[in-house]
Amino acid sequence: MGCFFIHIALILVLLFKGASCATFTLVNKCDYTVWPGILANAGSSGLDSTGFELRPGGSRSFQTPPNWSGRFWGRTGCNFDPNTQQGSCTTGDCGSNQVQCNGGGASPPATLAEFTIGSGSGTQDFYDVSLVDGYNLPLIVDPSGGSGTCGSTGCVADLNQRCPNELRVADRPACRSACEAFRSPEYCCSGAYASPATCKPSIYSQVFKSACPKSYSYAYDDATSTFTCTGADYTITFCPSTTSQKSARDSPPPPSGSESEAGTGEMPLIVNNNNPWFPNFFTGLSSNPHSCPLPLILTLTLIIFFSMQH
Structure with missing residues (x-):
C-alpha cells in the first residue's frame, strides 16, 4: 500500500509542477x-x-x-x-x-x-x-x-x-x-x-x-x-x-525595482469523481493554460518502473 501512495505522489509532482510557457x-x-x-x-x-x-x-x-x-x-x-x-x-x-x-x-x-x-x-x-x-x-x-x-x-x-x-x-x-x-x-x-x-x-x-x-x-x-x-x-x-x-x-508602468504580485502559479489538483486518490487524466491535466506538464506516457513508464522495484 505504501508503494501505491509513492506512485501517486510521483504522478502529482510530475503533472502539477509544470514549467512556464x-x-x-x-x-x-x-x-x-x-x-x-x-x-x-x-x-x-x-x-x-x-x-x-x-x-x-x-x-x-x-x-x-x-x-x-x-x-x-x-x-x-x-x-x-x-x-x-x-x-x-x-x-x-x-x-x-x-x-x-x-x-x-x-x-x-x-x-x-x-x-x-x-x-x-x-x-x-x-x-x-x-x-x-x-x-x-x-x-x-x-x-x-x-x-x-x-x-x-x-x-x-x-x-x-x-x-x-x-x-x-x-x-x-x-x-x-x-x-x-x-x-x-x-x-x-x-x-x-x-x-x-x-x-x-x-x-x-x-x-x-x-x-x-x-x-x-x-x-x-x-x-x-x-x-x-x-x-x-x-x-x-x-x-x-x-x-x-x-x-x-x-495602463500604469510597474514601479522601479518592484516585485510582481503574482501568485505561485501552481496547478490545482484535478481528481476523478469516482476515485479522489487518482488524477483524472481524461478531463484535463490543469486549469493553467500556460503549464507544460510532462507527457502521460512518461508518467505511466515511471509507474511501471517503480512497481517492478517492489
Missing part, C-alpha cells in the same frame, strides 16, 4: 504587409520561424519553451522572389537576403519587442519595447491571462513624422537613434558613459520618450520601460488600433 501572437493592423523577424537570444531554442509574411489583418502564433528569451520586430518594404524566397527589406532587414532571418538581427532603425520568459511555474516574465536601435513602425505588446502588474507597453505614435531632421533616414521611412546617427559614446552609453550614473537622457532620447513614454529611449531607461508578468500570453500588434493605443497610454 508563453504563446506569442503577432497581429498586423497596418494597411500594408509586414514581414516580422524573430531572433532567439544565445542559449534559447529557435521558434517555428525566424521570418515570414504577414498581410494586413493577418496573425500568426508561436509557443515558446520555458526560459526563452529573444526579440520580435517588423520588416517593411520587403521584396522577395516568390520562387527563391530571396530579397531584402527597406526597414528592419536582417541581412539574410531571405524571408527567414536565420539568426540575423534587425538592421537599425527598428522598433523591437524584447522578452525573457520565466524558467518555471510562478516565475516572472520580463518584457519591453525598445527604441534604442531607432524606430520604423508602431508596435504594442499586450499581455493576457497572467498575474502581476502585466501592463501593456509599446510605441503607438508615428515617430517617422516627429523624427528630428538629423535622425531621419533619407531613403526610407525610419528614424535613427542618436547613437546610430552620431556614433558618440555619450549617445551610445559606451566608453566613459557605460553606466547609469554617466549615461543620461539626451535631447534626442527625450523626443522618443515624450512620444512613447513606456518604451526604452536609451540604454539605461529601465525605470519606466521594463515590465513584468507571470504566466501570460502576449499579443504583439503592428500599427495597433485606437483601443490598443488607449491601453498603452492608460
Whole structure:
C-alpha cells in the first residue's frame, strides 16, 4: 500500500509542477504587409520561424519553451522572389537576403519587442519595447491571462513624422537613434558613459520618450520601460488600433525595482469523481493554460518502473 501512495505522489509532482510557457501572437493592423523577424537570444531554442509574411489583418502564433528569451520586430518594404524566397527589406532587414532571418538581427532603425520568459511555474516574465536601435513602425505588446502588474507597453505614435531632421533616414521611412546617427559614446552609453550614473537622457532620447513614454529611449531607461508578468500570453500588434493605443497610454508602468504580485502559479489538483486518490487524466491535466506538464506516457513508464522495484 505504501508503494501505491509513492506512485501517486510521483504522478502529482510530475503533472502539477509544470514549467512556464508563453504563446506569442503577432497581429498586423497596418494597411500594408509586414514581414516580422524573430531572433532567439544565445542559449534559447529557435521558434517555428525566424521570418515570414504577414498581410494586413493577418496573425500568426508561436509557443515558446520555458526560459526563452529573444526579440520580435517588423520588416517593411520587403521584396522577395516568390520562387527563391530571396530579397531584402527597406526597414528592419536582417541581412539574410531571405524571408527567414536565420539568426540575423534587425538592421537599425527598428522598433523591437524584447522578452525573457520565466524558467518555471510562478516565475516572472520580463518584457519591453525598445527604441534604442531607432524606430520604423508602431508596435504594442499586450499581455493576457497572467498575474502581476502585466501592463501593456509599446510605441503607438508615428515617430517617422516627429523624427528630428538629423535622425531621419533619407531613403526610407525610419528614424535613427542618436547613437546610430552620431556614433558618440555619450549617445551610445559606451566608453566613459557605460553606466547609469554617466549615461543620461539626451535631447534626442527625450523626443522618443515624450512620444512613447513606456518604451526604452536609451540604454539605461529601465525605470519606466521594463515590465513584468507571470504566466501570460502576449499579443504583439503592428500599427495597433485606437483601443490598443488607449491601453498603452492608460495602463500604469510597474514601479522601479518592484516585485510582481503574482501568485505561485501552481496547478490545482484535478481528481476523478469516482476515485479522489487518482488524477483524472481524461478531463484535463490543469486549469493553467500556460503549464507544460510532462507527457502521460512518461508518467505511466515511471509507474511501471517503480512497481517492478517492489
